Amino acid sequence: MSTIDDVAKLAGVSIATVSRVLNGKNGISDKTREAVQKAIEELDYKPSRTARDLANKRSLLNIGVVISERIERILNTKDLFGIREFYTTVLTGIESYIKENKYTLDLRMFSNCDDDFIKSIDGLLIIGGDQLPECIKNAEIPKVLVDNYIPSLKVDSVISNGFDGAYYVIKKMIERNYKRVVHIHGPLDFYSFRNRYEGYTAAMSEKGLLPQTFECDETRNGICYALNLALSKNPEVIFASNDVIALIILDELKKMKINVPDDIQLIGFDDIISSSISEPKLSTLEVFKYEMGNIAVSRLIDLINGKNPHPAVISLFTTFVERESTLKK
Amino acid sequence: MSTIDDVAKLAGVSIATVSRVLNGKNGISDKTREAVQKAIEELDYKPSRTARDLANKRSLLNIGVVISERIERILNTKDLFGIREFYTTVLTGIESYIKENKYTLDLRMFSNCDDDFIKSIDGLLIIGGDQLPECIKNAEIPKVLVDNYIPSLKVDSVISNGFDGAYYVIKKMIERNYKRVVHIHGPLDFYSFRNRYEGYTAAMSEKGLLPQTFECDETRNGICYALNLALSKNPEVIFASNDVIALIILDELKKMKINVPDDIQLIGFDDIISSSISEPKLSTLEVFKYEMGNIAVSRLIDLINGKNPHPAVISLFTTFVERESTLKK
DNA sequence: TTGTATGCGTTATCAA
DNA sequence: TTGATAACGCATACAA
Numbered sequence: 001m002s003t004i005d006d007v008a009k010l011a012g013v014s015i016a017t018v019s020r021v022l023n024g025k026n027g028i029s030d031k032t033r034e035a036v037q038k039a040i041e042e043l044d045y046k047p048s049r050t051a052r053d054l055a056n057k058r059s060l061l062n063i064g065v066v067i068s069e070r071i072e073r074i075l076n077t078k079d080l081f082g083i084r085e086f087y088t089t090v091l092t093g094i095e096s097y098i099k100e101n102k103y104t105l106d107l108r109m110f111s112n113c114d115d116d117f118i119k120s121i122d123g124l125l126i127i128g129g130d131q132l133p134e135c136i137k138n139a140e141i142p143k144v145l146v147d148n149y150i151p152s153l154k155v156d157s158v159i160s161n162g163f164d165g166a167y168y169v170i171k172k173m174i175e176r177n178y179k180r181v182v183h184i185h186g187p188l189d190f191y192s193f194r195n196r197y198e199g200y201t202a203a204m205s206e207k208g209l210l211p212q213t214f215e216c217d218e219t220r221n222g223i224c225y226a227l228n229l230a231l232s233k234n235p236e237v238i239f240a241s242n243d244v245i246a247l248i249i250l251d252e253l254k255k256m257k258i259n260v261p262d263d264i265q266l267i268g269f270d271d272i273i274s275s276s277i278s279e280p281k282l283s284t285l286e287v288f289k290y291e292m293g294n295i296a297v298s299r300l301i302d303l304i305n306g307k308n309p310h311p312a313v314i315s316l317f318t319t320f321v322e323r324e325s326t327l328k329k
Numbered sequence: 330m331s332t333i334d335d336v337a338k339l340a341g342v343s344i345a346t347v348s349r350v351l352n353g354k355n356g357i358s359d360k361t362r363e364a365v366q367k368a369i370e371e372l373d374y375k376p377s378r379t380a381r382d383l384a385n386k387r388s389l390l391n392i393g394v395v396i397s398e399r400i401e402r403i404l405n406t407k408d409l410f411g412i413r414e415f416y417t418t419v420l421t422g423i424e425s426y427i428k429e430n431k432y433t434l435d436l437r438m439f440s441n442c443d444d445d446f447i448k449s450i451d452g453l454l455i456i457g458g459d460q461l462p463e464c465i466k467n468a469e470i471p472k473v474l475v476d477n478y479i480p481s482l483k484v485d486s487v488i489s490n491g492f493d494g495a496y497y498v499i500k501k502m503i504e505r506n507y508k509r510v511v512h513i514h515g516p517l518d519f520y521s522f523r524n525r526y527e528g529y530t531a532a533m534s535e536k537g538l539l540p541q542t543f544e545c546d547e548t549r550n551g552i553c554y555a556l557n558l559a560l561s562k563n564p565e566v567i568f569a570s571n572d573v574i575a576l577i578i579l580d581e582l583k584k585m586k587i588n589v590p591d592d593i594q595l596i597g598f599d600d601i602i603s604s605s606i607s608e609p610k611l612s613t614l615e616v617f618k619y620e621m622g623n624i625a626v627s628r629l630i631d632l633i634n635g636k637n638p639h640p641a642v643i644s645l646f647t648t649f650v651e652r653e654s655t656l657k658k
Numbered sequence: 659t660t661g662t663a664t665g666c667g668t669t670a671t672c673a674a
Numbered sequence: 675t676t677g678a679t680a681a682c683g684c685a686t687a688c689a690a
Contacts, residue, residue, distance in 0.1 A: 020659095349676090351668090352669080361676080386682055
């Protein structure tokens with residue numbers, strides 16, 4: 001196998017020049033370019049991907065990370081520590097990957113994304129399920145949605161596999177002979193809620209059971225309201241969109257002297273820390289938040305490097321973590 | 330990612346020593362070895378295969394590619410050129426990536442996958458939607474399913490986004506005011522068929538229409554049978570699981586003197602070459618087969634290198650290619 | 659427009 | 675038993 005050195009020698013130029021020709025840089029005289037190309041042809045030279053990858057690692061990229069005002073609020077709120085932890089962990093995954101590769105990070109809120117910002121970054125990570133402002137939607141740089149997916153947009157996304165997680169756990173409960181399994185969920189315009197909702201629905205339908213779903217916003221009031229509706233169905237199992245909602249439900253059930261898991265069993269989604277210290281401990285589907293951040297950056301880097309540019313959705317498997325809230329004695 | 334340098338520093342030795350420990354050379358004091366191993370553990374250090382290959386000036390990655398007997402038959406059959414082309418293109422994508430990286434490839438049928446084979450490869454690409462034999466399922470090496478997905482298995486997969494493709498195109502037809510849209514599909518135990526089926530169903534249901542689906546095997550007889558059932562519903566649009574089925578349907582409709590698109594409109598899936606030369610030309614959803622092969626290898630390499638090891642499903646967006654078969658005058 | 663020199667993460671050689 | 679250091683093939687900042 002010939003190397004860049006052989007080509008350079010044959011063409012009578014330096015390896016830097018050969019490299020430039022290879023990478024289509026400009027600022028090369030036609031004569032030189034032709035000479036190099038002829039040499040490449042003659043030697044049937046093929047650049048080594050291994051070496052190329054290795055050399056490419058060094059490039060300093062500036063990664064933009066944007067969050068909605070909603071998430072910004074969450075990150076700054078004390079009592080919703082549950083959700084806060086979710087995004088914090090995702091961000092940690094992002095940051096650690098960026099740091100390891102010696103890239104730089106620029107974190108902004110949606111409202112601060114002007115043209116100058118877009119121009120200053122090499123790629124964009126967009127966190128959370130909120131509506132995207134136009135300036136972000138239109139930004140013509142590599143983009144990756146994190147914990148969000150917009151089917152109509154064909155933008156790369158990294159999400160958790162909410163469908164299969166929900167589907168699996170609901171089927172499991174049905175196989176344990178519970179039939180009255182209800183779902184209390186957040187607004188379905190958030191993809192992650194919708195995805196889990198669909199998994200729940202699919203499992204119920206497949207088992208010939210009627211899905212019973214109750215929507216709520218993410219406030220305690222909203223959750224209480226949905227919970228009361230749900231309780232009127234005399235459920236054996238309540239499956240909530242996420243752990244934050246599940247934990248509030250747990251709290252409310254306690255107030256009503258309804259015992260979990262003996263009277264009603266409860267399942268969340270996300271596996272935030274509070275779920276493992278609640279009383280009883282909450283059974284839930286673990287979402288790999290840190291890994292989600294990690295892989296999102298990794299995918300973005302690929303896009304920036306023009307590697308596997310065809311847009312794709314990357315969906316991370318979840319794992320059922322069974323704790324006390326589904327272990328009825 | 331930490332490097333050999335980090336480990337050396339933490340262990341208080343030189344990188345040469347670390348390298349020795351890594352490669353199990355002898356002539357190292359137990360004390361040093363332990364220190365190095367502890368550092369490796371602590372940093373969760375994984376050697377870079379890229380750098381290792383470069384230094385070794387060899388690419389010892391041997392990628393196993395396995396296909397079912399069914400696919401092997403398809404690849405060797407002349408008249409099923411449609412499906413044949415599909416898998417051929419996927420394989421081309423795989424091969425080109427492997428060649429570029431100067432890796433080696435070992436292609437086998439399911440029945441030839443013994444332990445020796447598994448031992449001889451660094452990672453496994455499994456093509457197509459067929460049932461996996463135990464020896465492959467149990468192989469404890471990095472694996473990626475290509476054009477297949479098994480929810481219960483948590484194995485990495487690369488697939489096309491059949492749901493959204495079907496959903497999008499069906500909604501589009503409904504918005505053009507067609508209400509009698511039927512779906513003729515292959516066996517639903519193949520994930521790709523099931524996925525498209527669900528996209529169709531979701532779009533119909535969402536628009537308040539009753540999904541009308543007809544299963545067939547992939548033989549002409551089977552397709553005819555399903556087609557006749559479907560025709561009894563007096564459809565305005567027929568959506569087929571893939572182009573091969575659609576093209577056979579087209580042929581049968583011609584025999585019946587039913588005009589496409591004026592009497593019935595027809596939509597396929599995959600975008601194989603024959604679809605662009607049929608009469609009329611077939612509207613279809615393009616599946617990026619070559620890219621699918623490419624990204625599958627790329628993902629496998631990552632897994633082999635321990636990069637982003639959390640299992641994930643990568644789903645490639647499809648594109649609607651509108652040709653004559655849906656352009657009713 | 660072109661060349662020089664450096665670094666990417668690892669292995670291997672040669673000294674110490 | 676260990677450490678410095680030269681490759682491996684390429685990209686690129688900086689000089690010329």
